[in-house]
Amino acid sequence: MIGLVVVSxxxxxxxxxxxxxxxxxxxxxxxxxxxGDGDDGEGIGTDANRIGEAVDAADDGDGVVVLVDLGSAVMNTELALEMTDAEAVVADAPVLEGALNAAVETTSSKATLDSVVESAEDAREYRKLND
Structure with a gap:
């Protein structure tokens, strides 16, 4: 099953x-x-080591999709992915809506790394209010 990591x-x-x-x-x-940042994760920020550990924990061999919130989360995630052997990609998606879409897709028997990323990125088009 494709794993997911939420970075905030x-x-x-x-x-x-x-x-x-x-x-x-x-x-x-x-x-x-x-x-979070720091040894206990209580600080505000992101940590490449913490992200790498989460990627490894989410990986069962089928790949991992990572969803991120803001700027340095992307940079630290890219660094973390360089340090892991897992096949992992970052989805360019809103973190909550993308995670929800991706979670639904991972439960499909036909889910692939690409289909999970696509499902997460589909959330970019969601509108919360009608004009």
């Missing part, structure tokens, strides 16, 4: 997004949070 500057936000995506998207999805 806040450990609590990463955990919350993971919880929402798991509950609404399918309880079988493998989703790891990677948030």
């Amino acid at each position: 500057h806040s450990a609590k936000a990463a955990e919350g997004i993971r919880d929402i995506a798991a509950q609404m998207g399918g309880g079988d999805a493998r989703i790891e949070p990677a948030g």
Whole structure:
């Protein structure tokens, strides 16, 4: 099964997004949070080592899709992916909506790394209000 990693500057936000995506998207999805900075993850920021550990934990050999919140999360995720042997890609998607879409897709028996990324990135087009 394709794994997911949620990277946020806040450990609590990463955990919350993971919880929402798991509950609404399918309880079988493998989703790891990677948030916060510092040794305990309590600071605001991102940490390449923490992200790499989450990628490795989410990987069962089928690949991992990573969703990120802001600027340095992308940079630290790219660094983390250079340090892991997992096949992993970053989805260019809103972190919550993308994680939810990706979680749903991972539960499909036909899910691939590309289809999960595509599902996550489809969330870029969602409108919350009608004009």
